Amino acid sequence: MGDNGSITSVLHQTAEQFHILVDSVEEYAIYMLDPNGTVVTWNKGAQKIKGYMPGEIIGKNFACFYTAEDVAAGKPQRNLSEAARRGNIRDQGLRVRKDGSTFEAEVILTALRNDQGTLRGYSKVTRDITDQIRSREFEAEKIAAQKASKAKDDFLAALSHELRTPLTPALAAATYLEENAKKIPQEFVEDVQLIKRNVKLQARLIDDLLDLTRITRGRLRIDLENCDAHIIINNAIDIASSAIAAKQLKLSTNLDAKQHHILADCIRLQQVFWNLINNAVKFTHPSGQITIHTFNDEAARFHFEITDNGIGIEPERLASLFTPFEQADASVTRQFGGLGLGLAISKHLVDLHHGTIEAKSRGRSFGAIFSVTLDTAAKGDATELDSPGRSKPPKPLRVLLVEDHRDTRRMLSRLLTHFGHQVLTADNVRSALDIVGSGEIDVLVCDIGLPDGSGYEVVSQTRRARPIKAVALTGFGTEEDLRRSKEAGFDFHLVKPVDFHELQTILDKLAA
Numbered sequence: 001m002g003d004n005g006s007i008t009s010v011l012h013q014t015a016e017q018f019h020i021l022v023d024s025v026e027e028y029a030i031y032m033l034d035p036n037g038t039v040v041t042w043n044k045g046a047q048k049i050k051g052y053m054p055g056e057i058i059g060k061n062f063a064c065f066y067t068a069e070d071v072a073a074g075k076p077q078r079n080l081s082e083a084a085r086r087g088n089i090r091d092q093g094l095r096v097r098k099d100g101s102t103f104e105a106e107v108i109l110t111a112l113r114n115d116q117g118t119l120r121g122y123s124k125v126t127r128d129i130t131d132q133i134r135s136r137e138f139e140a141e142k143i144a145a146q147k148a149s150k151a152k153d154d155f156l157a158a159l160s161h162e163l164r165t166p167l168t169p170a171l172a173a174a175t176y177l178e179e180n181a182k183k184i185p186q187e188f189v190e191d192v193q194l195i196k197r198n199v200k201l202q203a204r205l206i207d208d209l210l211d212l213t214r215i216t217r218g219r220l221r222i223d224l225e226n227c228d229a230h231i232i233i234n235n236a237i238d239i240a241s242s243a244i245a246a247k248q249l250k251l252s253t254n255l256d257a258k259q260h261h262i263l264a265d266c267i268r269l270q271q272v273f274w275n276l277i278n279n280a281v282k283f284t285h286p287s288g289q290i291t292i293h294t295f296n297d298e299a300a301r302f303h304f305e306i307t308d309n310g311i312g313i314e315p316e317r318l319a320s321l322f323t324p325f326e327q328a329d330a331s332v333t334r335q336f337g338g339l340g341l342g343l344a345i346s347k348h349l350v351d352l353h354h355g356t357i358e359a360k361s362r363g364r365s366f367g368a369i370f371s372v373t374l375d376t377a378a379k380g381d382a383t384e385l386d387s388p389g390r391s392k393p394p395k396p397l398r399v400l401l402v403e404d405h406r407d408t409r410r411m412l413s414r415l416l417t418h419f420g421h422q423v424l425t426a427d428n429v430r431s432a433l434d435i436v437g438s439g440e441i442d443v444l445v446c447d448i449g450l451p452d453g454s455g456y457e458v459v460s461q462t463r464r465a466r467p468i469k470a471v472a473l474t475g476f477g478t479e480e481d482l483r484r485s486k487e488a489g490f491d492f493h494l495v496k497p498v499d500f501h502e503l504q505t506i507l508d509k510l511a512a
Protein backbone atom coordinates (compact mmCIF):
# COMPACT_ATOMS: atom_id res chain seq x y z
CA MET A 1 0.00 0.00 0.00
CA GLY A 2 2.84 2.31 1.04
CA ASP A 3 4.69 1.42 -2.15
CA ASN A 4 1.61 2.08 -4.22
CA GLY A 5 1.21 5.41 -2.54
CA SER A 6 4.75 6.45 -3.30
CA ILE A 7 4.42 5.29 -6.96
CA THR A 8 1.22 7.31 -7.25
CA SER A 9 2.92 10.35 -5.81
CA VAL A 10 5.99 9.88 -8.08
CA LEU A 11 3.68 9.53 -11.07
CA HIS A 12 1.77 12.56 -9.95
CA GLN A 13 4.99 14.50 -9.58
CA THR A 14 6.18 13.37 -13.01
CA ALA A 15 2.90 14.39 -14.60
CA GLU A 16 3.16 17.77 -12.97
CA GLN A 17 6.75 18.23 -14.14
CA PHE A 18 5.69 17.13 -17.59
CA HIS A 19 2.86 19.65 -17.53
CA ILE A 20 5.30 22.41 -16.51
CA LEU A 21 7.72 21.33 -19.23
CA VAL A 22 5.01 21.36 -21.91
CA ASP A 23 3.66 24.64 -20.68
CA SER A 24 7.05 26.33 -20.82
CA VAL A 25 7.65 25.47 -24.50
CA GLU A 26 7.09 28.63 -26.49
CA GLU A 27 8.08 27.62 -30.00
CA TYR A 28 5.39 24.93 -30.28
CA ALA A 29 1.69 25.08 -29.63
CA ILE A 30 1.06 21.89 -27.59
CA TYR A 31 -2.51 21.13 -26.55
CA MET A 32 -4.99 18.33 -26.13
CA LEU A 33 -8.36 17.70 -27.70
CA ASP A 34 -11.15 15.43 -26.54
CA PRO A 35 -12.41 12.77 -29.02
CA ASN A 36 -14.75 15.37 -30.61
CA GLY A 37 -12.00 17.90 -31.17
CA THR A 38 -12.81 20.17 -28.24
CA VAL A 39 -9.74 21.94 -26.81
CA VAL A 40 -8.90 20.59 -23.33
CA THR A 41 -5.44 22.01 -22.51
CA TRP A 42 -3.46 25.00 -23.88
CA ASN A 43 0.24 25.79 -23.38
CA LYS A 44 2.21 29.08 -23.61
CA GLY A 45 3.39 28.25 -27.12
CA ALA A 46 -0.22 27.84 -28.26
CA GLN A 47 -1.07 31.17 -26.67
CA LYS A 48 1.83 32.81 -28.47
CA ILE A 49 1.32 31.21 -31.87
CA LYS A 50 -2.49 31.33 -32.06
CA GLY A 51 -3.21 34.38 -29.90
CA TYR A 52 -5.91 32.85 -27.61
CA MET A 53 -5.64 32.90 -23.80
CA PRO A 54 -6.47 29.47 -22.25
CA GLY A 55 -9.82 30.78 -20.94
CA GLU A 56 -10.85 31.92 -24.43
CA ILE A 57 -10.28 28.64 -26.21
CA ILE A 58 -10.59 25.73 -23.79
CA GLY A 59 -14.00 24.20 -24.41
CA LYS A 60 -14.17 25.40 -28.04
CA ASN A 61 -13.83 23.15 -31.05
CA PHE A 62 -10.41 23.11 -32.75
CA ALA A 63 -12.03 23.66 -36.17
CA CYS A 64 -11.68 27.40 -35.53
CA PHE A 65 -7.95 27.05 -36.28
CA TYR A 66 -8.71 26.04 -39.87
CA THR A 67 -9.53 28.34 -42.78
CA ALA A 68 -13.16 28.59 -43.88
CA GLU A 69 -12.38 26.58 -47.04
CA ASP A 70 -10.77 23.77 -45.03
CA VAL A 71 -13.74 23.70 -42.66
CA ALA A 72 -16.16 23.62 -45.60
CA ALA A 73 -14.16 20.73 -47.07
CA GLY A 74 -14.43 18.82 -43.75
CA LYS A 75 -10.69 18.83 -43.15
CA PRO A 76 -10.70 19.16 -39.29
CA GLN A 77 -12.94 16.10 -38.90
CA ARG A 78 -11.05 14.15 -41.54
CA ASN A 79 -7.74 14.84 -39.78
CA LEU A 80 -9.17 13.52 -36.50
CA SER A 81 -10.46 10.31 -38.04
CA GLU A 82 -7.22 9.78 -39.98
CA ALA A 83 -5.18 10.20 -36.77
CA ALA A 84 -7.51 7.82 -34.94
CA ARG A 85 -7.14 5.24 -37.68
CA ARG A 86 -3.36 5.51 -38.22
CA GLY A 87 -2.20 6.54 -34.73
CA ASN A 88 -0.88 9.90 -35.86
CA ILE A 89 -0.76 12.19 -38.86
CA ARG A 90 1.48 14.96 -40.01
CA ASP A 91 -0.10 17.89 -41.81
CA GLN A 92 1.06 21.14 -43.27
CA GLY A 93 -1.08 24.07 -44.30
CA LEU A 94 -2.59 27.42 -43.49
CA ARG A 95 -3.99 27.94 -39.97
CA VAL A 96 -5.92 30.87 -38.57
CA ARG A 97 -4.98 32.98 -35.52
CA LYS A 98 -7.47 34.59 -33.15
CA ASP A 99 -7.16 37.92 -35.02
CA GLY A 100 -8.05 36.18 -38.31
CA SER A 101 -4.52 36.36 -39.73
CA THR A 102 -3.07 33.13 -41.12
CA PHE A 103 0.26 31.36 -40.81
CA GLU A 104 1.88 28.35 -42.38
CA ALA A 105 1.73 25.51 -39.84
CA GLU A 106 3.32 22.12 -39.47
CA VAL A 107 1.12 19.91 -37.31
CA ILE A 108 1.44 16.48 -35.67
CA LEU A 109 -1.86 15.07 -34.45
CA THR A 110 -1.63 11.95 -32.30
CA ALA A 111 -4.53 9.80 -31.09
CA LEU A 112 -4.43 9.06 -27.31
CA ARG A 113 -5.92 5.72 -26.20
CA ASN A 114 -6.24 4.10 -22.78
CA ASP A 115 -5.02 0.59 -21.94
CA GLN A 116 -8.21 -0.90 -23.38
CA GLY A 117 -7.63 0.91 -26.66
CA THR A 118 -10.53 3.31 -26.21
CA LEU A 119 -9.94 6.70 -27.86
CA ARG A 120 -9.53 9.30 -25.09
CA GLY A 121 -8.64 12.27 -27.24
CA TYR A 122 -5.74 13.75 -29.20
CA SER A 123 -2.51 15.61 -28.62
CA LYS A 124 -1.61 18.31 -31.09
CA VAL A 125 1.79 19.87 -31.67
CA THR A 126 1.83 22.85 -34.05
CA ARG A 127 4.79 24.86 -35.28
CA ASP A 128 4.71 28.14 -37.19
CA ILE A 129 6.92 27.56 -40.26
CA THR A 130 5.97 30.72 -42.18
CA ASP A 131 9.53 32.10 -42.08
CA GLN A 132 11.01 28.81 -43.20
CA ILE A 133 8.58 28.57 -46.11
CA ARG A 134 9.31 32.18 -47.05
CA SER A 135 13.04 31.69 -47.03
CA ARG A 136 12.63 28.43 -48.96
CA GLU A 137 10.45 30.26 -51.49
CA PHE A 138 12.98 33.08 -51.61
CA GLU A 139 15.80 30.58 -52.22
CA ALA A 140 13.76 28.87 -54.94
CA GLU A 141 12.99 32.23 -56.55
CA LYS A 142 16.64 33.20 -56.37
CA ILE A 143 17.74 29.94 -57.99
CA ALA A 144 15.05 30.28 -60.66
CA ALA A 145 16.17 33.86 -61.35
CA GLN A 146 19.81 32.81 -61.60
CA LYS A 147 18.86 30.00 -63.97
CA ALA A 148 16.76 32.36 -66.08
CA SER A 149 19.56 34.90 -66.20
CA LYS A 150 22.10 32.24 -67.24
CA ALA A 151 19.67 30.96 -69.86
CA LYS A 152 19.32 34.52 -71.16
CA ASP A 153 23.10 35.00 -71.30
CA ASP A 154 23.56 31.67 -73.08
CA PHE A 155 20.80 32.60 -75.47
CA LEU A 156 22.43 35.96 -76.22
CA ALA A 157 25.79 34.28 -76.81
CA ALA A 158 24.21 31.70 -79.15
CA LEU A 159 22.15 34.38 -80.88
CA SER A 160 25.17 36.59 -81.47
CA HIS A 161 27.00 33.59 -82.93
CA GLU A 162 24.16 32.87 -85.32
CA LEU A 163 23.85 36.52 -86.27
CA ARG A 164 27.59 36.94 -86.87
CA THR A 165 28.02 33.90 -89.13
CA PRO A 166 26.32 35.38 -92.21
CA LEU A 167 28.06 38.72 -91.69
CA THR A 168 31.53 37.36 -92.37
CA PRO A 169 31.05 36.42 -96.03
CA ALA A 170 29.04 39.61 -96.63
CA LEU A 171 31.84 41.74 -95.20
CA ALA A 172 34.47 39.68 -97.02
CA ALA A 173 32.64 40.12 -100.32
CA ALA A 174 32.30 43.88 -99.80
CA THR A 175 35.96 44.17 -98.84
CA TYR A 176 36.97 42.19 -101.89
CA LEU A 177 34.89 44.42 -104.15
CA GLU A 178 36.37 47.48 -102.48
CA GLU A 179 39.85 46.10 -103.09
CA ASN A 180 38.92 45.74 -106.75
CA ALA A 181 37.11 49.07 -106.98
CA LYS A 182 38.94 49.92 -110.19
CA LYS A 183 37.29 47.01 -111.98
CA ILE A 184 33.69 47.89 -111.06
CA PRO A 185 31.64 50.71 -112.58
CA GLN A 186 31.98 53.93 -110.60
CA GLU A 187 28.23 54.10 -109.87
CA PHE A 188 28.46 50.95 -107.70
CA VAL A 189 31.50 51.90 -105.66
CA GLU A 190 29.42 53.79 -103.12
CA ASP A 191 27.01 50.87 -102.78
CA VAL A 192 29.91 48.64 -101.84
CA GLN A 193 30.87 51.05 -99.07
CA LEU A 194 27.26 51.18 -97.98
CA ILE A 195 27.11 47.39 -97.64
CA LYS A 196 30.36 47.37 -95.69
CA ARG A 197 29.25 50.17 -93.38
CA ASN A 198 25.96 48.49 -92.60
CA VAL A 199 27.44 45.07 -92.01
CA LYS A 200 29.84 46.67 -89.55
CA LEU A 201 26.98 48.49 -87.86
CA GLN A 202 25.11 45.21 -87.50
CA ALA A 203 28.22 43.68 -85.94
CA ARG A 204 28.39 46.65 -83.54
CA LEU A 205 24.81 45.97 -82.36
CA ILE A 206 25.68 42.33 -81.75
CA ASP A 207 28.77 43.43 -79.83
CA ASP A 208 26.58 45.65 -77.65
CA LEU A 209 24.40 42.67 -76.75
CA LEU A 210 27.50 40.68 -75.83
CA ASP A 211 29.00 43.59 -73.88
CA LEU A 212 25.82 43.80 -71.87
CA THR A 213 26.04 40.10 -71.07
CA ARG A 214 29.64 40.59 -69.96
CA ILE A 215 28.61 43.53 -67.79
CA THR A 216 25.82 41.63 -66.09
CA ARG A 217 28.20 38.73 -65.47
CA GLY A 218 30.86 41.11 -64.15
CA ARG A 219 33.20 39.86 -66.86
CA LEU A 220 33.90 43.04 -68.77
CA ARG A 221 37.58 43.84 -68.36
CA ILE A 222 39.66 46.79 -69.46
CA ASP A 223 43.35 46.88 -70.39
CA LEU A 224 44.88 50.14 -69.25
CA GLU A 225 47.53 51.90 -71.31
CA ASN A 226 48.55 55.48 -71.88
CA CYS A 227 46.11 56.88 -74.46
CA ASP A 228 45.93 60.24 -76.15
CA ALA A 229 42.25 61.16 -75.76
CA HIS A 230 42.45 63.64 -78.64
CA ILE A 231 43.63 60.95 -81.05
CA ILE A 232 40.84 58.69 -79.84
CA ILE A 233 38.24 61.44 -80.29
CA ASN A 234 39.50 62.15 -83.80
CA ASN A 235 39.30 58.44 -84.63
CA ALA A 236 35.73 58.34 -83.34
CA ILE A 237 34.85 61.42 -85.42
CA ASP A 238 36.37 59.73 -88.49
CA ILE A 239 34.18 56.69 -88.03
CA ALA A 240 31.10 58.92 -87.78
CA SER A 241 32.17 61.26 -90.60
CA SER A 242 30.11 59.70 -93.38
CA ALA A 243 26.94 59.85 -91.24
CA ILE A 244 27.73 63.49 -90.36
CA ALA A 245 28.21 64.30 -94.02
CA ALA A 246 25.05 62.43 -95.03
CA LYS A 247 22.94 64.59 -92.67
CA GLN A 248 24.87 67.73 -93.58
CA LEU A 249 25.54 68.42 -89.92
CA LYS A 250 27.92 71.19 -88.92
CA LEU A 251 30.57 69.84 -86.60
CA SER A 252 32.88 72.14 -84.70
CA THR A 253 35.67 70.62 -82.72
CA ASN A 254 37.54 72.55 -80.05
CA LEU A 255 40.07 70.22 -78.51
CA ASP A 256 41.37 72.74 -75.97
CA ALA A 257 42.55 70.40 -73.21
CA LYS A 258 46.30 70.85 -72.66
CA GLN A 259 46.53 67.58 -70.78
CA HIS A 260 44.86 64.89 -72.82
CA HIS A 261 46.76 61.73 -71.93
CA ILE A 262 44.71 59.22 -69.99
CA LEU A 263 45.42 55.86 -68.46
CA ALA A 264 42.64 53.96 -70.18
CA ASP A 265 41.54 51.12 -72.41
CA CYS A 266 41.89 53.03 -75.69
CA ILE A 267 39.48 50.86 -77.67
CA ARG A 268 36.79 51.01 -74.98
CA LEU A 269 37.23 54.75 -74.54
CA GLN A 270 36.89 55.24 -78.28
CA GLN A 271 33.69 53.20 -78.05
CA VAL A 272 32.34 55.67 -75.45
CA PHE A 273 33.19 58.78 -77.50
CA TRP A 274 31.95 57.18 -80.70
CA ASN A 275 28.66 56.29 -79.02
CA LEU A 276 28.11 59.87 -77.81
CA ILE A 277 28.99 61.30 -81.23
CA ASN A 278 26.81 58.72 -82.94
CA ASN A 279 23.85 59.64 -80.67
CA ALA A 280 24.35 63.36 -81.33
CA VAL A 281 24.32 62.62 -85.07
CA LYS A 282 21.31 60.35 -84.76
CA PHE A 283 19.18 62.71 -82.66
CA THR A 284 19.96 65.96 -84.50
CA HIS A 285 17.93 67.10 -87.49
CA PRO A 286 19.65 67.45 -90.87
CA SER A 287 21.77 70.62 -91.10
CA GLY A 288 21.92 70.78 -87.30
CA GLN A 289 24.93 71.71 -85.22
CA ILE A 290 27.21 69.51 -83.09
CA THR A 291 30.07 70.88 -81.00
CA ILE A 292 32.79 68.82 -79.39
CA HIS A 293 34.82 70.55 -76.72
CA THR A 294 37.60 69.28 -74.47
CA PHE A 295 39.23 71.16 -71.58
CA ASN A 296 41.01 70.61 -68.27
CA ASP A 297 39.71 71.77 -64.90
CA GLU A 298 41.84 73.06 -62.02
CA ALA A 299 42.33 69.46 -60.79
CA ALA A 300 43.83 68.69 -64.22
CA ARG A 301 40.96 66.35 -65.06
CA PHE A 302 40.05 65.84 -68.70
CA HIS A 303 36.56 66.94 -69.80
CA PHE A 304 34.86 65.87 -73.02
CA GLU A 305 31.64 67.66 -73.86
CA ILE A 306 29.43 67.11 -76.87
CA THR A 307 26.56 69.53 -77.49
CA ASP A 308 23.90 69.15 -80.15
CA ASN A 309 20.84 71.19 -81.09
CA GLY A 310 18.74 68.11 -81.79
CA ILE A 311 15.55 66.68 -80.33
CA GLY A 312 16.64 67.04 -76.67
CA ILE A 313 15.51 64.99 -73.69
CA GLU A 314 12.70 65.50 -71.15
CA PRO A 315 14.30 66.39 -67.76
CA GLU A 316 12.55 63.50 -65.96
CA ARG A 317 14.09 61.05 -68.43
CA LEU A 318 17.69 62.16 -67.90
CA ALA A 319 18.38 59.89 -64.92
CA SER A 320 17.24 56.64 -66.58
CA LEU A 321 19.08 57.14 -69.90
CA PHE A 322 22.01 55.13 -68.59
CA THR A 323 19.84 52.11 -67.71
CA PRO A 324 19.92 49.21 -70.22
CA PHE A 325 17.07 49.14 -72.77
CA GLU A 326 15.85 52.60 -71.64
CA GLN A 327 15.01 54.93 -74.48
CA ALA A 328 13.43 58.38 -74.31
CA ASP A 329 10.14 57.19 -75.76
CA ALA A 330 8.74 54.70 -78.20
CA SER A 331 8.16 57.26 -80.95
CA VAL A 332 11.86 58.23 -80.78
CA THR A 333 12.87 54.58 -81.07
CA ARG A 334 10.62 54.02 -84.05
CA GLN A 335 12.03 57.06 -85.76
CA PHE A 336 15.72 56.57 -84.98
CA GLY A 337 16.16 52.87 -84.18
CA GLY A 338 18.65 51.52 -81.66
CA LEU A 339 18.61 49.06 -78.79
CA GLY A 340 19.03 51.54 -75.94
CA LEU A 341 22.24 49.85 -74.79
CA GLY A 342 24.90 52.33 -75.88
CA LEU A 343 24.64 54.72 -72.94
CA ALA A 344 24.36 51.91 -70.37
CA ILE A 345 27.51 50.30 -71.74
CA SER A 346 29.26 53.70 -71.95
CA LYS A 347 28.40 54.44 -68.33
CA HIS A 348 29.76 51.09 -67.24
CA LEU A 349 32.97 51.64 -69.23
CA VAL A 350 33.43 55.14 -67.80
CA ASP A 351 32.82 53.77 -64.29
CA LEU A 352 35.55 51.17 -64.89
CA HIS A 353 37.86 54.12 -65.67
CA HIS A 354 36.76 55.86 -62.42
CA GLY A 355 35.29 58.68 -64.46
CA THR A 356 31.84 60.24 -64.72
CA ILE A 357 29.34 60.56 -67.56
CA GLU A 358 26.38 62.94 -67.49
CA ALA A 359 23.51 64.09 -69.64
CA LYS A 360 21.94 67.55 -69.63
CA SER A 361 19.04 68.94 -71.60
CA ARG A 362 16.57 71.77 -71.10
CA GLY A 363 13.91 69.50 -72.55
CA ARG A 364 12.34 68.42 -75.82
CA SER A 365 13.72 70.25 -78.86
CA PHE A 366 16.34 72.08 -76.78
CA GLY A 367 19.23 69.80 -77.75
CA ALA A 368 21.40 67.78 -75.40
CA ILE A 369 24.82 67.94 -73.77
CA PHE A 370 26.71 64.80 -72.79
CA SER A 371 29.90 65.11 -70.80
CA VAL A 372 32.59 62.68 -69.72
CA THR A 373 35.20 63.49 -67.07
CA LEU A 374 38.37 61.41 -66.61
CA ASP A 375 41.62 61.70 -64.69
CA THR A 376 44.65 62.57 -66.79
CA ALA A 377 48.00 60.78 -66.78
CA ALA A 378 51.47 62.04 -67.51
CA LYS A 379 52.29 62.04 -71.20
CA GLY A 380 53.68 58.67 -72.25
CA ASP A 381 53.93 56.59 -75.34
CA ALA A 382 50.40 56.98 -76.51
CA THR A 383 48.96 53.97 -78.26
CA GLU A 384 47.43 54.77 -81.58
CA LEU A 385 44.45 52.85 -82.78
CA ASP A 386 43.56 51.64 -86.21
CA SER A 387 46.33 52.02 -88.68
CA PRO A 388 44.42 51.43 -91.88
CA GLY A 389 47.54 51.62 -94.04
CA ARG A 390 48.16 48.26 -95.67
CA SER A 391 50.92 46.70 -97.65
CA LYS A 392 51.52 43.39 -99.33
CA PRO A 393 52.77 40.74 -96.89
CA PRO A 394 56.57 40.50 -96.70
CA LYS A 395 56.35 36.82 -97.62
CA PRO A 396 53.44 34.78 -99.01
CA LEU A 397 52.19 32.19 -96.53
CA ARG A 398 50.72 28.75 -97.03
CA VAL A 399 47.43 29.11 -95.22
CA LEU A 400 45.10 26.25 -94.35
CA LEU A 401 41.62 27.70 -94.00
CA VAL A 402 39.23 25.40 -92.12
CA GLU A 403 35.65 26.66 -92.30
CA ASP A 404 32.41 24.74 -92.82
CA HIS A 405 30.25 27.72 -93.78
CA ARG A 406 30.46 27.58 -97.57
CA ASP A 407 30.08 31.31 -98.32
CA THR A 408 32.56 32.28 -95.61
CA ARG A 409 35.10 29.73 -96.87
CA ARG A 410 34.77 30.93 -100.44
CA MET A 411 35.02 34.64 -99.64
CA LEU A 412 37.82 34.33 -97.08
CA SER A 413 39.82 32.12 -99.40
CA ARG A 414 39.40 34.64 -102.25
CA LEU A 415 40.45 37.52 -100.01
CA LEU A 416 43.48 35.71 -98.57
CA THR A 417 44.56 34.81 -102.10
CA HIS A 418 44.11 38.45 -103.06
CA PHE A 419 46.39 39.40 -100.16
CA GLY A 420 49.08 37.26 -101.79
CA HIS A 421 48.83 34.03 -99.82
CA GLN A 422 48.53 30.45 -101.00
CA VAL A 423 45.31 29.02 -99.61
CA LEU A 424 44.18 25.44 -99.01
CA THR A 425 40.71 24.83 -97.64
CA ALA A 426 38.96 22.17 -95.58
CA ASP A 427 35.41 22.04 -94.27
CA ASN A 428 35.79 19.53 -91.44
CA VAL A 429 38.27 18.24 -88.86
CA ARG A 430 39.16 15.06 -90.75
CA SER A 431 40.04 16.68 -94.07
CA ALA A 432 41.89 19.47 -92.24
CA LEU A 433 44.10 16.91 -90.48
CA ASP A 434 44.65 15.07 -93.81
CA ILE A 435 45.97 18.26 -95.38
CA VAL A 436 48.14 19.00 -92.33
CA GLY A 437 49.55 15.46 -92.55
CA SER A 438 50.35 15.59 -96.25
CA GLY A 439 51.68 19.07 -96.80
CA GLU A 440 53.63 21.97 -95.52
CA ILE A 441 51.43 24.60 -93.93
CA ASP A 442 52.65 27.87 -92.39
CA VAL A 443 49.45 29.06 -90.75
CA LEU A 444 46.20 27.47 -89.70
CA VAL A 445 43.12 29.76 -89.86
CA CYS A 446 40.36 27.74 -88.29
CA ASP A 447 36.69 27.99 -87.41
CA ILE A 448 35.75 26.54 -83.99
CA GLY A 449 32.42 24.80 -84.63
CA LEU A 450 32.92 22.10 -87.29
CA PRO A 451 30.54 19.31 -88.36
CA ASP A 452 32.72 16.44 -87.10
CA GLY A 453 34.37 18.11 -84.12
CA SER A 454 35.91 21.41 -83.18
CA GLY A 455 38.72 23.72 -84.19
CA TYR A 456 40.28 22.99 -80.79
CA GLU A 457 40.89 19.40 -81.94
CA VAL A 458 42.39 20.57 -85.23
CA VAL A 459 44.85 22.91 -83.53
CA SER A 460 45.89 20.54 -80.76
CA GLN A 461 46.48 17.61 -83.14
CA THR A 462 48.25 19.81 -85.68
CA ARG A 463 50.47 21.21 -82.96
CA ARG A 464 51.46 17.69 -82.00
CA ALA A 465 52.81 17.17 -85.54
CA ARG A 466 54.54 20.54 -86.01
CA PRO A 467 54.66 23.94 -84.32
CA ILE A 468 52.70 26.06 -86.79
CA LYS A 469 50.92 29.30 -85.92
CA ALA A 470 47.16 29.19 -85.55
CA VAL A 471 44.37 31.78 -85.73
CA ALA A 472 40.90 30.93 -84.41
CA LEU A 473 37.81 32.30 -86.17
CA THR A 474 34.65 32.20 -84.14
CA GLY A 475 31.23 33.65 -83.84
CA PHE A 476 31.51 33.51 -80.06
CA GLY A 477 33.32 36.34 -78.40
CA THR A 478 32.91 35.52 -74.72
CA GLU A 479 35.82 35.59 -72.26
CA GLU A 480 35.36 31.83 -71.86
CA ASP A 481 35.82 31.31 -75.62
CA LEU A 482 39.01 33.38 -75.63
CA ARG A 483 40.38 31.38 -72.71
CA ARG A 484 39.53 28.01 -74.30
CA SER A 485 41.00 29.06 -77.62
CA LYS A 486 44.30 30.05 -75.93
CA GLU A 487 44.37 26.81 -73.95
CA ALA A 488 43.82 24.72 -77.08
CA GLY A 489 46.88 26.33 -78.67
CA PHE A 490 45.58 29.17 -80.85
CA ASP A 491 47.91 32.17 -81.00
CA PHE A 492 45.19 34.59 -82.08
CA HIS A 493 41.43 34.69 -81.76
CA LEU A 494 39.25 36.65 -84.21
CA VAL A 495 35.54 37.10 -83.70
CA LYS A 496 33.22 37.03 -86.71
CA PRO A 497 32.61 39.04 -88.72
CA VAL A 498 36.34 38.98 -89.19
CA ASP A 499 38.03 42.35 -89.43
CA PHE A 500 40.27 41.80 -92.48
CA HIS A 501 42.75 44.47 -91.56
CA GLU A 502 43.22 42.70 -88.25
CA LEU A 503 43.59 39.32 -90.00
CA GLN A 504 46.02 40.87 -92.45
CA THR A 505 48.05 42.47 -89.64
CA ILE A 506 48.28 39.10 -87.89
CA LEU A 507 49.35 37.31 -91.07
CA ASP A 508 51.89 40.06 -91.83
CA LYS A 509 53.33 39.57 -88.35
CA LEU A 510 53.51 35.80 -88.87
CA ALA A 511 55.10 36.22 -92.28
CA ALA A 512 57.74 38.65 -91.03
Ligand code: ADP
Binds near residue numbers: 310333344
Ligand atom coordinates in the same frame (compact mmCIF):
# COMPACT_ATOMS: atom_id res chain seq x y z
P1 ADP B 1 19.99 53.99 -78.48
O1 ADP B 1 20.61 55.21 -79.08
O2 ADP B 1 20.40 52.73 -79.16
O3 ADP B 1 18.53 54.09 -78.27
P2 ADP B 1 21.49 54.77 -76.11
O4 ADP B 1 21.69 54.05 -74.82
O5 ADP B 1 22.71 55.24 -76.81
O6 ADP B 1 20.63 53.83 -77.02
O7 ADP B 1 20.57 56.02 -75.82
C1 ADP B 1 19.43 55.86 -75.01
C2 ADP B 1 18.40 56.94 -75.30
O8 ADP B 1 18.89 58.20 -74.87
C3 ADP B 1 18.10 57.13 -76.78
O9 ADP B 1 17.13 56.21 -77.22
C4 ADP B 1 17.57 58.56 -76.80
O10 ADP B 1 16.22 58.57 -76.42
C5 ADP B 1 18.36 59.25 -75.70
N1 ADP B 1 19.50 60.02 -76.24
C6 ADP B 1 20.80 59.65 -76.27
N2 ADP B 1 21.56 60.64 -76.82
C7 ADP B 1 20.73 61.64 -77.15
C8 ADP B 1 20.90 62.93 -77.76
N3 ADP B 1 22.09 63.39 -78.13
N4 ADP B 1 19.79 63.69 -77.93
C9 ADP B 1 18.57 63.24 -77.55
N5 ADP B 1 18.35 62.04 -76.99
C10 ADP B 1 19.39 61.24 -76.78
